[in-house]
Amino acid sequence: MPVNLSQHSSKLPRQIFDNIFAFSPNRETLGGTSYFISEKSGNILIDCPIWDPTTQDFLVSQGGVHWLFITHRNGIGKKVKEMQQFFNCKVVIQEQEAYLLPEITVTSFQEELPLDSHGFALWTPGFSPGSSCFYYNLFGGILFTGRHLLLNQNGEIRPLQTAKTFHWPRQLNSLKKLIARFNSESLTYICPGANTGFLRGVGYVNDAYNKLSHLQLDSLS
Numbered sequence: 001m002p003v004n005l006s007q008h009s010s011k012l013p014r015q016i017f018d019n020i021f022a023f024s025p026n027r028e029t030l031g032g033t034s035y036f037i038s039e040k041s042g043n044i045l046i047d048c049p050i051w052d053p054t055t056q057d058f059l060v061s062q063g064g065v066h067w068l069f070i071t072h073r074n075g076i077g078k079k080v081k082e083m084q085q086f087f088n089c090k091v092v093i094q095e096q097e098a099y100l101l102p103e104i105t106v107t108s109f110q111e112e113l114p115l116d117s118h119g120f121a122l123w124t125p126g127f128s129p130g131s132s133c134f135y136y137n138l139f140g141g142i143l144f145t146g147r148h149l150l151l152n153q154n155g156e157i158r159p160l161q162t163a164k165t166f167h168w169p170r171q172l173n174s175l176k177k178l179i180a181r182f183n184s185e186s187l188t189y190i191c192p193g194a195n196t197g198f199l200r201g202v203g204y205v206n207d208a209y210n211k212l213s214h215l216q217l218d219s220l221s
Contacts, residue, residue, distance in 0.1 A: 013049070013058060016191070016203035017139055021058075023049035025196065028077045033196045035144055037136065041116040042066030045089070046134055046144050047193055048077025056086070065089040067115050071146025071193055072131040073097050074164070080104055094123050097130030124148045124178065126159070126171020133178070140188030143208065148174065149190060151198035157190055157205045158215055172217055184209045 013021035019038040025031040026049055034049035036059070044067045049055050059065055065087040070076055077083075081103055084091055091101065092115070095108040107113070114120040119136040127147045134144040143149075148171065150160045159171050178187075187209040192199075205211065 012054065014203060017142075020136075020142070020191075022191070022196070022203055023055070025194070026050045026077065030074050030194070032075055032147075032194050033192070034075075035191055036062065036065075037119070038062050039066075039116055039118065041118075044069060044115060044119070044134075047071055047075035047146065048080060048083070051077060051079035051083060059087070067092055069093075069115065069121055069132075069134055070097075071133065071144065072128045072148070073100055074128070075146060075193060076100060092121060094121075094125075094130030094132045096125075097128065122178075122181075124171075124174035126165070126167055126169075126174045128164075128166045131166075131171075131174075135182075135187075137186070141182065141186045141208075142189040142191060142204070143178070143182075143187055144191045144193065146193035149212075150192050150195045151205070152195075153198065155198050155200065157192065157208070157211055159220065160195075161220075172220060175212070175215075176217065179209075179213050182209055184213075187212075 013023045016022050021036040023034040025033055032047055035046040037044040043065050045065045046069050068089050068091045070093045090107050091104050092107045098106045098108040111123050112120050122133045124133050125131055131148050136142040159175055161168050190205040190208040
């Protein structure tokens with residue numbers, strides 16, 4: 001179930017669900033937000049948080065990291081190699097961006113890759129060639145979107161075309177595939193990988209599927 005964020009210190013990752021935490025934005029990843037999922041079958045870290053003693057101590061206290069899933073090229077921190085060596089974790093990235101980690105042993109995938117019984121990586125190209133999301137099937141379904149879907153200044157979740165966008169029509173097509181893949185019962189929340197200040201302290205976007213399915217995609221083309 002969702003957690004009241006006001007009970008947690010901003011110096012540590014914020015607990016946003018019973019077993020899910022959000023880190024503070026990381027300057028090394030252009031203000032990206034990393035997430036941690038505590039799982040009995042193996043803890044999952046989504047994108048790179050600030051790599052400092054506070055982060056290390058927290059992750060150790062949670063039992064370490066089994067998977068480090070990188071949603072897109074800007075989610076790669078400067079300490080991926082150190083993180084992999086520290087936790088002996090598997091680094092997962094879509095195959096088109098695996099070349100960006102030449103000194104890292106990576107687990108790459110093409111379309112989809114299950115990480116455990118509760119979640120899988122899903123290729124959603126557009127923002128970057130290997131842009132991907134992570135779907136987690138508990139709590140009514142949570143989609144960790146990296147920069148594929150972000151909040152605008154009005155707090156609305158949508159694809160945002162920026163100077164760094166690789167291929168805008170592909171990004172819109174990836175969104176259409178997500179809408180076709182899920183429904184209001186399987187996708188309740190979205191946790192974006194940046195612009196999290198526009199969440200205004202809530203920690204996630206709720207009623208996620210309905211908000212996506214009511215986007216006027218033709219007006220975004």
